[in-house]
Amino acid sequence: MLNKAIKFLIENKLVAVLLLVLFVGWGTVNAPFNWDSGFLPSNPVAVDAIPDIGENQQIVFTKWGGRSPQDIEDQITYPLTTSLLGIPGVKTIRSSSMFGFSSIYIILEEDVEFYWSRSRILEKLNSLPSGLLPEGVNPALGPDATGLGQIFWYTLEGRDENGNVTGGWDLHELRSIQDYYVKYALSSASGVSEVASIGGYVQEYQVDVNPELMRQYNIELHHVVKAVKESNKDIGAQTIEINNAEYLVRGLGYVKSISDIENAVVTSEDYTVIRIKDIGKVSLGPATRRGLLDKEGAEVVGAVVVARYGANPMEVINNVKEKINELSAGLPSKVLDDGRTSQVTIVPFYDRTELIKETLGTLNEALTLEILITILVIIIMVFNLRASVLISGLLPVAVLMVFIAMKFFGVDANIVALSGIAIAIGTMVDVGVILSENIIRHLDEDDGTQSINTVVYNSTAEVSGAIVTAVMTTIISFIPVFTMIGAEGKLFRPLAFTKTFALTASIIVALFLIPPFAAFLFRKKSIQKHFKYALNGVLIALGIITIVYGCWLGLILIAFGIPALLNLQNKVTDKQTNFINIIISASAIIFLLAEYWRPLGVDKSIFWNLIFVSVICFGLLGGFSLFIKYYTRILRWCLDNKLLFLSVPTAIVIAGFFIMKNTGKEFMPSLNEGSFLLMPTSMPHSGVEENKRVLQQLDMAVASIPEIKTVVGKAGRTESALDPAPLSMYENIIQYKSEYMLNAHGERQRYKVNEDGLFELKDGRLIHNENIEVSSSISTTLSTRSVENKAIIKSTLLNIQSSQLIENDDGEYYRNWRPEIESPDDIWNEIVRVTKLPGVTSAPKLQPIETRLVMLQTGMRAPMGIKVKGQDLKQIEAFGVQLENIIKEAEGIKKEAVFADRIVGKPYLLIDIDREKIARYGVSIEEVQNVLKVAVGGMVLTQTVEGRERYGVRVRYPRELRANPTDLQQIYVPVEKGSPVPLSELATIRYEQGPQVIKSEDTFLVGYVLFDKLDGFAEVSVVENAQALIQEKIDSGELIVPKGINYAFTGTYENQLRAEQTLSVVVPLALAIIFLILYFQFRSVGTSLMVFTGIAVAFAGGFVMIWLYGQDWFLNFNVAGENLRDLFQMHPINLSVAVWVGFIALFGIATDDGVVMATYLTQTFNRNTPENKKEIRTSIVEAGEKRIRPCLMTTATTILALLPVLTSTGRGSDIMIPMAIPSFGGMLIALITLFVVPVLYSWKSEIQLKRAKK
CATH class of the missing domain: 3.30.70.1430 (Multidrug efflux transporter AcrB pore domain)
Structure with missing residues (x-):
């Protein structure tokens, strides 16, 4: 069936063309990268930064x-x-x-x-x-x-037409605009679940009644309550018909102003009316608030937009922005005293679009560079330009097919899902390489008696089985990832889907598109000579025109055209022309890699990047070429010295096993979100004003760091069920600048510079960016020109915005960070340094999305902690404090980040009513408490209706009569007979400490001890160290666990334990499935085991590479001023779920070379039927010699394609790199299996030969 389909498409090439057009068009429509085709509709895959693993x-x-x-x-x-x-x-x-x-x-x-x-x-x-x-x-x-739905935060600010902050708006005005206009407008955007406000003051009518005047008029609080409620009411009285016309009858009575409340009648006696204004004062004032918002030291009003469950975050944000654009023109404005017009403006300060775009930009760049590198490998190693064009041209089609499948199956595009494509690129190319190499070999061997279609069909059919088997091992090896549960399942199932889609697409492209197009490209052409002259002439002319317009692509066109013309004149042969074209193509790709990869950094010249890229690519390819050249010699030696040779892979496997046992463990490497969340806390007793002061100090301190873009701090909670934060908890959302200025798509942007390397601004000024190293010649020029014209050259670091610079593709990148700041960790250390304030706890290193996920999973605000359960809050707190002191001594724990919940620390003022005393006066508990509720706390009795706005009406005592316990004692409680009695006669008032928050889990009270690890320590190791220390203290009697108290470590550590249990089942399952596939291919346990050894060697190789990454001496030297360890992001790698997924991916491809080699060995032995040891070894060498090139090409594409991933520094690289390391190291070491499989096959055949002779 498979071969029939291949034959049909070879013979009906138009169908293949239509399929190609369909895949390209459909894939472009579904692509998540916001490609604008100009004529195709856009229906992209849903996009987010990371999967929602909450x-x-x-x-x-x-x-x-x-x-x-x-x-x-x-x-x-x-x-x-x-x-x-x-x-x-x-x-x-x-x-x-x-x-x-x-x-x-x-x-x-x-x-x-x-x-x-x-x-x-x-x-x-x-x-x-x-x-x-x-x-x-x-x-x-x-x-x-979900908590991950908080995708967009903004503030409301008064700004002029140039976007400058003007002020001029009171906080209560902005809050009213937010609550009654902006909130509802944005809530109507498609995909928005809620818009939660915070900051400013909620306006209300406040009726402050004077108890002395009330006593004089014999008025009680319940009279005032009744009067206020009855003064704010509209009614409907049906209809009246007048002159055959129906009129609706309304009785108007809503409160519209302060005077309406003031004139409300409380009581009347002897024709004397007592109004509210006679016994109190009515004013507009702020309601009690439990949340503050501050921006760089100034209090502001803002809100958070929450996306609905299952909605596409990118789409929701775009919908919100459209609503903002519609809304902005209609927002209120006012003319200030200085004549400026201040317009209320919606100013975002957290927009997940940036993170999503930067993450997609990183993946887009990695995929592009991977494709370029694989094209280079194909050109050099296949050494056939047509085959190279065929494979490289169809590779992007396979990627587009993945986008189609993602849309069809509802798989969101995020850093993890798209990483599945990134780590599969090498394998996707391998399929095309093996097939194309076999087609070329058959064409070379053909004597011209067969048609091109027949040759292509026969060569495809010959390897189709091996290709399907090799790819199926990779696909099926990933099936166990689908069995993962919990957070790790949500995280990596999308990757398993995309990798499966990618490999399936590669089979479809290889077997159904490459053969028909190969039959077209490799056919013998009979084109007239004059037409060839014209074609190449046009090529050269286009090149000249392109050069005129400043594009170096013209040089390539001319370079292709000239050799072709020389070939027509018989001055160069076809072979020489092909060689020249390959050199031109390879050089062009190397230049493109140097230009867009920039592995040595964008601050290094294109020359040094070109040298480095050339050395690393051609060096590795040269190494592979030498490997091919000397392969048969080495193989013969291995066949003659089997035991000595096999001791090498055995030693590697043993070393890999020991490294695995001693590698640190963690759940997942942290994703760099481009922002931090600083979450310290103050003492539970701190009030609103104190928290406001501390919050402003924190924001101003962070804003003073040059690398910080914006910092907005929140104390308390938004008006949302998703935010249960107490007033003493701060959340400072810190957006820091990217290392280099980016464009709207999250990609690094070049800006115009003059001949001296100075950046030109749109206003004509020249700026010297002190964050970039300047050569000595430019430094001299700068100093000279500074003297000549100090007004033009700005040598100091200015806060330059991208809008001030001039975009220019031939310019330079603008660096935002100071020279001493090399990574986001350095920025965090600066934040920690400037935010050390008295009375404020330290905070673990957190990021907004990461923190929301942790809080959803564990209920605490740190990735690691201890959960203490019990029945008594004081006991829980006391035991938590003991644990806090103990684990500070544990190895690997950051002492300043250890903090136990202070549960019982909130001051309470308790009013204890004496039942005997109230009984004497005939007063009930409820009557006393109702008086307290209204007089002290105030009671919102009704709500005004003022157009679209609604404001509460609150009755209470004036502040000066309820400010302290002495004032409270003077609150009068009405009695049934006689004058009101002061509260002091009925109750006692005392202070007591109580809980600020009571947390529980399944009805059991709970408290947390939070901690964080030091850099360089593995998460699981730190927790195990803390566990061991606590157990040691318990065993020695230094720590006694009270009855009814139990504790357990929680956080991402729990995820790691669960993931480890799952992996202990799924990894062996993956290996078993791969072995079964191998068995069904070869129908021989022995041959299957030989191929299976490739997995053991590659597995060990992956761990060897992980070990090398953690060794300070490995690649610790500089090239063009760039340290190679920094270039390849080398640091200790912990064994996380991401790494294990990388190993599962490795298992699938580690057998590919073995399958190809063993298949051909079997075919060779069946054809040659060797009868002695010499013939066996000759057949082994013959098979190895014919299959070493395709095997090595597949390995080369896999290894080299991962280089851009390993050197990537953009958003998302934190997760991609750990997944790529096992494949990179494993495939490097797995080269030895190209000798292991033939040696073992020879050994088995020789043993069988001996037995047969006996």
Whole structure:
């Protein structure tokens, strides 16, 4: 069936052309890289930075204003938690009870559908028994989003027409604009779940009643409450018909102004009316707030846009931006005293688009460079320009086919998913290389008796089985990745899909597109000589025109045209022409690599990058050529010295095993998001103003670092169920500048410079970027010109924006970082240095997306911690503090980052009502508490309706009469008979410490001890060190675990343990599946085992490379001023899930060469039927000699294609590099299997020969 399809397409080339057009067009439509074809519609794959690996979670959020955490826990959180535990699919329930609200996090099993679970929870909430919750308390489901849905943050600022900050707007004005205009406009954008406001002041009408005046008029608080409620009401009175016309009747009574409330009647006696204004003062003021927002030291108003579950983040952000553009022109403006016009402007400060674009830019660049390198390998090693054009031309088609499959199967494009294509590029090319090499060999051997179609078909059919087997081993080896569960499953299943799609696409391209196009390209052409002259003349003319327009591509066109003309004049042979064209093509690719790869860095000249790229590419290819040249000699020696040779791979395997046992472990390498999240905390007793002061100090300190783009700090929470932060918790979102200025697509942009290397600005000024090294000649010129014209040359570092520079593809990159800042870690260290403030805890190194995921998975704000469970909060806190002191001594733990929750640290003012005393006055507990609730806390009694805006009306005592306990004692409580009684007669007031927040898990109270690791230590090793130290203290009696208390390490460490258990099953399963495929190919256990040895050797090679990466001496020397360890991002690599996925990918390709070699060995032996040892070895050498070139080409493409990944420094490279290292090291070492398989095959054949003779 397969061969019939191949034959059909070879004979019907138009069908192949149509298939090619279909794949290219459809793939371009679905591509995630925002390609603008100009005429094709765009329907891209959903795009995000990383997969959402958070838990399957729903939130039940309940407000109960003014209530303490203990009241919330006892009356709301605990009853609700016990009721919700019975919902189908519930894995665990975490909760937090805080001042004024309860948050319950229902963690569900992964297979529970998101919206189905919401409906089940709503059913449960609607069927709660009466009396379970306090009266008037209504629990509600949180937004249909996850913590990863916080994709866009912005502030509202007054700005002029030039975008300069003007101010002129009060915080309450901006908050009203946000709450009643901007919020709803952005909420209407497709894909938005909610827009949550924070910062500024929520405006309300405040009625401050004077208790003395109330006593004089014999008025009680409940009279005032009644009067205010009844003063704000509209009614409808049906309709009236007048003159056959129907009129709707409305009774108007909504409060429209302060005077409306002031004139509300409280009571009347003896024709004297007592109004609100007679017993108090009405004003507009701020409501109590539990959240602050600060931007670089100035308080601001802002909000966060949350994407709906399952929505395409990139699309949602674009929809939001469209709404902002529509909305901006209609936002309020005012003329300031200085004559400037200040327009309210929406200013983003966190936009995930940047991270997504930079991540895709990194992958786009890596894929492009990989394709260029594989083309170079094909040109040099196949040494046939037509074959090279054929393979390299169809490779991008396979990538486009992957995008089609991703869209069809709903696989999102992100750093992990697209890495599947990046690590599969080499294997994708291998298939085409093997097939093309076989076609060329058959054409060379053909005597001209067969048609080109027959030759191509026969050569394709000969290797199609081996190709399918080799690729199927790789595809099926990845099936176990689909079995992964939890966070690692969500993270790597997309990669397994894309790698499978990529390899399937490579088979389709190799077997169904390459043969028909090969039959076309390799046919003998009969083109008239004059037409060839004209064609090459046009080629040269186009080259000259292109050069005139400043494009070096013209030189290549001329270089191709001239040898062709010389060939027509018989001055050079066809072979020489082909050789010249190959040299031109290789040189052009090397130049393109030097230009766009820039491995030595963009600050190094194109010359040095060209030299380095040439050396590394041609050096490796030269090494492979020598390998081919001397292969048969080495193979003969190995056949003569089998035991001595086999001791080498055996030693490598043993070394790899020991390295594996001693390699540190972690769950996942951290993705560099281009931003940090600083999350320190202050003391629980700190109030609003103190937290505001500290927050502003933190923001101003961070903003003083030159590499920082923006810093916006949040204290407390947004108005969202997704944000349960207390007021003492800070979240400073820090956006730092990229190392080099980027364009709108997240790619490095070049800017115009003059002959002295100075950047030209649009206003005519020249800027010397001190962040870039300047040569001595330019430095001299600078000093000379500085004297001549100091106004033009700016030698100091200025805060230059990309909009000021002139884009120019022939210019230079503009570096944003100071010379001493070499990595984001250096920026973080600067942040830590400037944010050491008294009374503020240190914070672990966090990033926005990473932190949201960690908080969703563990309930804490750090990737590592200890969970302490118990029944008593004080006991939990005390034990947590003990653990804090102990683990500070553990090896690998950053001491300053260790912090145990101070649970019971919030000051409480308790009013203890004496039941006997209130009984004497005939007053109930409820009556006293109602007075307290209104007088002290204030009560929102009604809400005004002012157009689209709604403002509460609050009644309370004036601030000066409720500012301290002495004032509270003077609050008067009405009694049934007689004058009101002061509170001091009915209750005692005392101070006490209580919880700021009460956290629980499955109804058990819980506290956390947070910690972080030092750089250079593996996550699992640090946790194991801490575990061992705690156990040692327990065994020695220095630490006693109280009864009812238990502790467990939590965080990403738990993910690692689960992933390790899964991998311990899936890795052997992958190996077993590969062995079965090999067996079905060869139908021989012995041959299958021989090929299988390639996996053991490659496996060891991967670990050897990991070990070398961690050795300071390895490649520790400079080339053109660039250290090779820095160039290849060399640092200690821990054994993470990403590395294991890299090994699984390696297992699939490690057998490819063995399969090809063993297949041909079997064919050779069947053909030659050797009868003695000499003939056996001759047949072995013959088979090896004929298959070494294709085998080595496939290995070369795999190894060289990974070089751009290994040197990549862009967003996402943190995850790609650990996945690429096993394949790179494994395939380098696996070259030895090109000798192992023939040697073992010879050994087996010789033994069989001896037995046969006996």
